[in-house]
Amino acid sequence: MHWADFTAQRFKESGLDNLVSCSGITPSGEFHIGHLREILTAEMIHRSCIRLGLKSRYIFIVDSMDPLRRVYDFLSPEYQEYIGMPIAYIPAPDNQGIPGNRDISYAEYFLEPFLRALSSIGVFPEVIMNHETYESGKFAEEIDSVIKNKEGIRAIIEEISGRELSKDWFPYNPLGSDGSMDGVTVTGYEYPKVSWIDRFGVEGFSDIRKGEGKLPWRIDWAARWKIHGVTCEPAGKDHGAAGGSYDTGIPICELLGGKPPEKMVYEWIQMKGKGPMSSSSGLTIGPIEALEIIPPEIMRYTIARSKINRHIDFDTGETLIKIVDEYERIRDSISSDHETSRMKKNRDTSDGALRLSQIVPDIMPESSKIPFNHLSLLAQIKSDDRDIWSSLKNSGHLNDEPSEWLKDRLWRMKNWINGPHFPEKFKITVNEVISDEVLENFNSNQKEYLITLGRKLESCEWNNVDIVNVIKESLNESEINGKEGFTTIYLAILGKESGPRAASLILELGREHVCDLLSTMN
Secondary structure, three states, X not given: OOHHHHHHHHHXXXXXXXXXXXXXXXXXXXXXXXXXXXXXXXXXXXXXXXHOOOXXXXXXXXXXXXXXXXXXXXXXXXXXXXXXOEHHHOEOEOOOOOEOOOOOEHHHHHHHHXXXXXXXXXXXXXXXXXXXXXXXXXXXXXXXXXXXXXXXXXXXXXXXXXXXXXXXXXXXXXXXXXXXXXXXXXXXXXXXXEEEEOOOXXXXXXXXXXXXXXXXXXXXXXXXXXXXXXXXXXXXXHHHOOOOHHHHHHHHHHHOOOOOOOOOEEOOXXXXXXXXXXXXXXXXXXXXXXXXXXXXXXXXXHHHOOOOOOOEEEOOOHHHHHHHHHHHHHHHOOOOOOXXXXXXXXXXHHHHHHHHOOOOOOOOOOOOOOOHXXXXXXXXXXXXXXXXXXXXXXXXXXXXXXXXXXXXXXXXHHHHHHOOOOOHHXXXXXXXXXOHHHXXXXXXXXXXXXXXXXXXXXXXXXXXXXXXXHHHHHHHOOOOOHHHXXXXXXXXXXXOOOOOOHHHHHHHHOHHHHHHHHHHHO
């Protein structure tokens, strides 16, 4: 059983109903696709719950009340004055990184393109802006309870996290006279107001029923579980580590009278060979950039195919090709009547991953009949889309006019090929003539093989089957083995030792081009 289906089944068996799957993000800057693991994990569990007939919501909490912590590299020094202020209350940067349009907040500026990216992969959450929850007074009861149980919460955090809180620690951070939480010291509390003095010596009050301050992260997280009735929230291994915010959040939520979700920890997505994605280290690829080259169902499949507790090695080169090959193999496979129990178990898991990879829930895909690698070949050697569609029709891959889905896939394919992420080893540059350097390195047997191949290609039927047969016949008549023969073909046509399937390459280049090229061997 797929992990999302298994989790939903456990909820059903436990008698839980009115389920709430949750994920969240702080829109403080550009996002990377590592964030998608939390989001898609929660969303896939939500889908599985719906499929089982359970009542389920998927909410996406935006930590818009979080303060701007520093002036990031993409911001101008003018943002120094906004340090410590909630990102919902500061202006968005313009294209120079300068505080600009005040009609949209900093949080909204970074959030909106991310939500558009989510919609392109079939994720449509119920978005909750955390600053609005504070402003509406929904946190007031929990803040009051937190302050009254201050010492109990202090003991939980210190005992579980192993760190000592300062003597003047207070479980609520009010906004000072300049709107910042930095340098504000609490001097008292009488419901509903927290009194304070800020770094400028200004004294004031914050009303806990309004957005005039917020709970510290560990407490905020526990309180929102109760406020929103969260039953499932995956968290990264930093929050899920022993003594982390998940471990402190559970008893704090219980102290507040809530029922915390069962702890669920996911591993990170890593850039293959480079380590975990991190905005601070610059080791990222953004979801918007990624979705311009990666088919959305493949992006979902990347998450769905992996168990939650295993890290994902990801890159937009060879790994992407392998994932697409795996996806297409599963999509095109047909269930056997003679499956063993082990085979059935594996198929149930892979079928679940395939189902959860679809943009529209529970709609299993039809086979496109066009291999990803073949489309990559055509996109590189055909300059006009019309030539690509014509070639696909001639090869039997396409029976009618291309669908919008296929046009979209070709668009992404071209973005990938023409961008920085396409693997060098898969790039195709077709020779107009065989270079002198290549010719000089061919031995007499290789030259004779190419002469024989060229002669046979001049008269054979121009289809994949006949070209494959011609390649085999030419090898049988030559003094070289199969590996050397294919290397010779690639060197002659592409100037390198490997490439796409030789017969497909020759077929798509056309008889005239290939035979003219090989005629230089005579």
